[in-house]
Amino acid sequence: MCKLLPAFVSFLAFSFTVSVEAGRTVSAADVGVTAGVDTAYVNGELLTMNASNDIAQAVAVKGDKIYAVGSNSDLRALTGPNTRVVDLASKTLLPGFIDAHGHFPESGVNALYRVNANSPPIGTTQSIADIIARLREKAEKTPKGQWVQGFGYDDTLLAEKRHPTRDDLDKASTEHPIWLSHISGHFGVANSLALDRAKITADTPDPKGGVIRRYPPGTKKPNGVFEEVALFQILGVIPPWSLAQSLDAISVAALEYARKGVTTAQSGLTLDAWLDTFITAASTPSALPIRVVVWPAFKATDKTIPESPMLKLGAVKLIADGSIQGYSGYLSQPYAVPPPGGKADYVGYPFVSREELTARVKALHTAGYQIAIHGNGDAAIDNILYAYREAQQASPRPDARHIIVHSQMAREDQLDAMKELGIIPSFFSLHTYYWGDRHRDIFMGRERAYRISPAQSAHKRGLRFTIHTDTPVVPMDPLLLVWAAVNRISTGGDIIGVEQRIMPIEALRAITIDAAWQHFDENRTGSIEPGKLADLVILAESPLRFPLHIRDIQVLETIVGGQTIYKNW
Numbered sequence: 001m002c003k004l005l006p007a008f009v010s011f012l013a014f015s016f017t018v019s020v021e022a023g024r025t026v027s028a029a030d031v032g033v034t035a036g037v038d039t040a041y042v043n044g045e046l047l048t049m050n051a052s053n054d055i056a057q058a059v060a061v062k063g064d065k066i067y068a069v070g071s072n073s074d075l076r077a078l079t080g081p082n083t084r085v086v087d088l089a090s091k092t093l094l095p096g097f098i099d100a101h102g103h104f105p106e107s108g109v110n111a112l113y114r115v116n117a118n119s120p121p122i123g124t125t126q127s128i129a130d131i132i133a134r135l136r137e138k139a140e141k142t143p144k145g146q147w148v149q150g151f152g153y154d155d156t157l158l159a160e161k162r163h164p165t166r167d168d169l170d171k172a173s174t175e176h177p178i179w180l181s182h183i184s185g186h187f188g189v190a191n192s193l194a195l196d197r198a199k200i201t202a203d204t205p206d207p208k209g210g211v212i213r214r215y216p217p218g219t220k221k222p223n224g225v226f227e228e229v230a231l232f233q234i235l236g237v238i239p240p241w242s243l244a245q246s247l248d249a250i251s252v253a254a255l256e257y258a259r260k261g262v263t264t265a266q267s268g269l270t271l272d273a274w275l276d277t278f279i280t281a282a283s284t285p286s287a288l289p290i291r292v293v294v295w296p297a298f299k300a301t302d303k304t305i306p307e308s309p310m311l312k313l314g315a316v317k318l319i320a321d322g323s324i325q326g327y328s329g330y331l332s333q334p335y336a337v338p339p340p341g342g343k344a345d346y347v348g349y350p351f352v353s354r355e356e357l358t359a360r361v362k363a364l365h366t367a368g369y370q371i372a373i374h375g376n377g378d379a380a381i382d383n384i385l386y387a388y389r390e391a392q393q394a395s396p397r398p399d400a401r402h403i404i405v406h407s408q409m410a411r412e413d414q415l416d417a418m419k420e421l422g423i424i425p426s427f428f429s430l431h432t433y434y435w436g437d438r439h440r441d442i443f444m445g446r447e448r449a450y451r452i453s454p455a456q457s458a459h460k461r462g463l464r465f466t467i468h469t470d471t472p473v474v475p476m477d478p479l480l481l482v483w484a485a486v487n488r489i490s491t492g493g494d495i496i497g498v499e500q501r502i503m504p505i506e507a508l509r510a511i512t513i514d515a516a517w518q519h520f521d522e523n524r525t526g527s528i529e530p531g532k533l534a535d536l537v538i539l540a541e542s543p544l545r546f547p548l549h550i551r552d553i554q555v556l557e558t559i560v561g562g563q564t565i566y567k568n569w
């Protein structure tokens, strides 16, 4: 809590200014709003997330923007007969939470159209038999020939400790093509009809950067499990959701995010069809209640995004490797326990070669784009750093803000390189909670597991970082994410690396102002300062007080552009 004391001191000395536009400061008397501001939130504890982490008491909102920040008495002069005054009754007000990386609105798609195959603590699936029963139930309600989809199974949490196969899924239906996604999104299982639809046979070779798993021993028959690049062979034959289905998914996901205090969502690896849907939603009143930053998949989009405060084009998303818990994360040193049937020196594999990655990065960087590359294993991060360095050397850009998404196994020397090159690591800090015990016992071993998502190492270097939930990989819950980054407690109760814990204020900055900065949005969102958009969240208590309690704090209200989109108090 090192920053708390100065913050309280500056609170006592808080001086009132109204800054209507950057650089133009006026006194309250000059404001000329005889009718007063639209809304004044008073009697609160405002964690402003400004440069000095000031804590204020009240904020005035006019239109969709923050008009003034200060004490109750400071704001009194700004209220008029039409001002709505909200008594916060000592509750905590923060800038709305910003999703640094996820896949909005896939959680809405899952909720509406797919079978949930998650195991505890997220879902209730215990075994492959459970998954089959749920897929069968869904198939019985689905016209024959149409796709049945499921998501979220985790092989290491199933009783059988393996991925389901085509034979397992054929027990759910042989008359519906079935596709079941792994919790990581980097694997999936198809039944026999789905394999037929994709024309995958024993003669289909593995694509570069992917694996079509086969039945052992020595047979070429696909067993239904797909890894990494190979997934696209199935995904390519599944019909897209209709516009109406997609808009429904957006509204379901937006409500789910709003309930958790999120005011800006992130759509990573966005295909053009979804970009079209976002454009439609952004121009339809109330169809997009929270803001979205879109990261086009693999290449820059040539679509023009119409002017909208709700939709923003962000980085181009690339992928360098897979996931550690699926054994497709690309490491410099072998996995602690090799995968079933794998060799002792197994290190995973890259999604693309270093040369190909570098060529793509150079082209995008030279053209002026921001780039976000998925990298979990340290060998993949070496490839990414190589590509970013080559690109910067070829055409230097001082403020490119390129991102390494996850940076899970980033070594200390790699964090040095990120600092040097101005790269932002975005950590999936919830791994310490959901997978921490298995990283320690199976995938990484104790020493490496205790360093995953090394947020404190980044902080010590002054390396600005963000943290994310990667939803729908795990449910959207920024306060659980903050709790995880602060405490690093696993589902089994172990502390996954005491040294890498960070302070609550640092974790909160990582989901507010630093995430805004990552999205080149820091002049618009991320802090409670005059002139910024009135994107706010009201919490029942301050996350700065009891670190172990952060995950239990209730979100009371979520406000986007001055409009309440969720309220529960």
Ligand SMILES: [Zn+2]
Pocket (backbone or CB within 6 Å): 101, 102, 103, 268, 470
């Ligand atoms: Zn992701």
